[in-house]
Amino acid sequence: MVDHSGLRDLVSRTAQDRGWCEPRWFETTREDAGTGVTALALRDHPRLVLACGGDGTVNAVAAGLAHTGVAMGIVPIGTGNLVAQNLGIGSGVRDAVTSAFDGADRRVDMGLLDGRPFVGMGGIGLDAEMVRDTSPGMKRLLGWPAYLPAVLRGLRSGASRVRVRLDDGHWLTRRVLGAVVGNVGALQGGVSLLPEADPADGLLDLALLHDVNARGWLVTAGRLIGSRRVDGPAVERFRFRRLELRSSRTKPFEVDGEVCGTTRSLKVEVNPAALVVKMPA
Template sequence: MSDLDRHRAEVTAELAIYGWDEPLWLETTAEDPGVGMTKQAVAEGADLVFASGGDGTVRACAEGLMGTGVPLAILPIGTGNLLVRNLKLPQALPDAVRAGVEGETRPIDVGVIDGRPFVVMAGIGLDASMAHSTSDDVKRKIGWPAYIGGLVKHLRDRPFQVTLCLDGRTTLRRRAMMVLIGNVGQVQGGLRLLPDAKPDDGHLDILILAPRTPMDWLRVVGHVVTRSKRYDRRAERYTAARARIDIDPPVLHECDGDPIGYCSTTSISIETEPKALLLRTPRGTDG
């Protein structure tokens, strides 16, 4: 029996405990990581969609479910599972199935970067280069520590010029190594880069990393590890419902851990869709 067949059998058996019949199974492809399959499930009358995969699969399913009124439940089998970890959702299969079937329905925000939805984070610069340099094979073998090699490789990349306009009011100009836009705040290894981020507050949290020297990097690490809220120009945090980011020169960017290449334009639009996704969570949890 293949791993996929075994997984299907386990999920079907767990659903049967609650009186559910065999579910409709729709497999993702390299060309479509789940958006089309999710829309097909909704069109066929699905009352609940389980995303069985990592953050990329969850993101795709969320895109297909936005505004439909059909809730999403997550069976985490990916490398990062960052939305699950941030919201403290169950990671064991029986508990994850139970949360989907018997849990509460909670609306959460969805971020949008140049028309592409995300539920965890979008990154420009260092974060995207790290994701681009980390192979799927290595991630499957050792998990999230695989990203460390990609991070070290790009610590000496050249900074880029960035201009941010936040909510049409505040304008900032920086030479940055990374701009991170988060719907939630925790990344791999349990680090909370955006400690105040909440997935249902109608805003996105933005981190600008602009270290210039090795000593600056040490200060950035200390700032992040201690979750300091003191102002530091090397690691600035802001909150906005929408933003425009102008970049020169074009740099890599990513969406929920998936590299999506270089910015197609020098100006990127970012906004939040408040409570656009319904998510199943265990009863009685804050998340």
């Protein structure tokens, strides 16, 4: 981990070594997580914008860069760095900065959840309850096991009856604890929830977390411990371009690790090839 002043020095040296001009820095605030300052940065017609932070910062900067063609580099120094992890950008700050300057440009998709852009994942129900009820400190200390108390509370909160329609197909009815949509597939700690997810395939992935009996959850937990993959009777997966979901109960929902409120319905769609990201060469 590099402190704030150390990060600035590192980026400046890296730019200088490559013959680039001195980078300009824009601070995020409570009121502006990054989209507004990204718009300011774009006035200078940059070749590269670095998102230095966690998933919330990456989300906001990506929203500002979508369809501009300007590349985004990610320096993962936040509590949650799910997008960087899934894109192969390691947690080492120096390596991430090097990748941002020297890496390959890759066009990736984004998603829109009720009009809110996301790069990684979003969800309703159990997924959002886990995000809401797990402290950043515990996530840093324990990794994915930190979510287990929130999972147990979520299981006790009860399931909802949901109707789901994918790509204008027939409505499906399920009894679920939650639903997760993803442009990427791995959760914190490298746990695989959506193993077919590819951020550049023009599709999004859906996992429905079923309300199963204790034996079903034990099977799922056993596979999680054994293979770091969420699998078994508790999970049903789909792939889609557009999704509508309607729930019998009001539940919290989240986008890229930020709880946005509560709802009983969602509309999700892919925004294909929206973003250019610098990836490790």
